[in-house]
Amino acid sequence: MNRSRSLGLAPCAHALGVALVALLSHAACTKKEEPVPVPPPPGAPAPGTSGTAAAAGDVKAGVNSIKGTVKLNGTAPEMKVLKREADPFCGRVAMKDEEVIVGPGGGLKNVLVRLTKGVTGSYPPPSTPALIDQTDCMYRPRVQGIIAGQAITIKNSDQTLHNVHTYKGASTIFNQAEIPGMAPMVKQLDAAGQIVKFKCDVHPWMTGYVAVSPHPFFAVTGGDGGFTIASVPAGTYTVEVWHERFGTTTAEVTVSADKPGAVDLALTAR
Numbered sequence: 001m002n003r004s005r006s007l008g009l010a011p012c013a014h015a016l017g018v019a020l021v022a023l024l025s026h027a028a029c030t031k032k033e034e035p036v037p038v039p040p041p042p043g044a045p046a047p048g049t050s051g052t053a054a055a056a057g058d059v060k061a062g063v064n065s066i067k068g069t070v071k072l073n074g075t076a077p078e079m080k081v082l083k084r085e086a087d088p089f090c091g092r093v094a095m096k097d098e099e100v101i102v103g104p105g106g107g108l109k110n111v112l113v114r115l116t117k118g119v120t121g122s123y124p125p126p127s128t129p130a131l132i133d134q135t136d137c138m139y140r141p142r143v144q145g146i147i148a149g150q151a152i153t154i155k156n157s158d159q160t161l162h163n164v165h166t167y168k169g170a171s172t173i174f175n176q177a178e179i180p181g182m183a184p185m186v187k188q189l190d191a192a193g194q195i196v197k198f199k200c201d202v203h204p205w206m207t208g209y210v211a212v213s214p215h216p217f218f219a220v221t222g223g224d225g226g227f228t229i230a231s232v233p234a235g236t237y238t239v240e241v242w243h244e245r246f247g248t249t250t251a252e253v254t255v256s257a258d259k260p261g262a263v264d265l266a267l268t269a270r
Helices: 011-030
Strands: 064-073 112-117 130-135 138-140 143-147 151-156 162-168 171-178 185-188 195-200 207-213 218-220 226-232 235-243 247-255 261-268
Touching (some): 064 112, 064 235, 064 247, 112 143, 112 207, 112 226, 130 143, 130 207, 138 207, 143 218, 171 185, 218 226, 247 261
Parallel strands (some): 064 261, 143 207
Antiparallel strands (some): 064 226, 112 218, 130 138, 162 171, 162 195, 195 207
């Protein structure tokens, strides 16, 4: 028996319905699918950049770079194993204190290197937030720089409670708990020149630092003590290095259009 008649549909209506279904099916099959843009994760550098502050932000391009190393003179203090057993989640992984990390040849890791004199012009903050992640009950990265006014995303990747307590000197900037599975908090740090200290009131060994700069010309040393400050305009600058334990030192460096700046600095163990 004709199904359209059993449903009480006129033959012409049935034919029209069949034609309409065929037309829609053809359109669906021939329509070109547009790619869906996928935004970069918080703190990720823009495509095609090196990930340095000068390259990743919405800032003026310079002409050259400043490269160098920071080394530790003297005997590095021994870093002890952290006492993390009070929290079963944190205690699963044994870790040493990371206040001082010295690599081959005396290269000092986690040293902030920034230009403090000689920079001109105005540099707006990048649109991409910086990222600090609480993972394995440590702040990652331990040291980083941002531009004044830049947002910073603070994420808890651990299955335990953390408490993000930040300081400018001895004064609290903000103090907020972050439970497992909670959406990352987003903060904005505006005071250029300051170094903000991150602590966790639940896990006292957790320490991190975010240096707020009025410009993008800064870097943090890697495991070999090396650093690169990218896209620096030609000129003569004061370079300052800062370490959480060993303090600061400075040097002068000149960058030209046809020659990058080079500077090697050292801090003294104590």
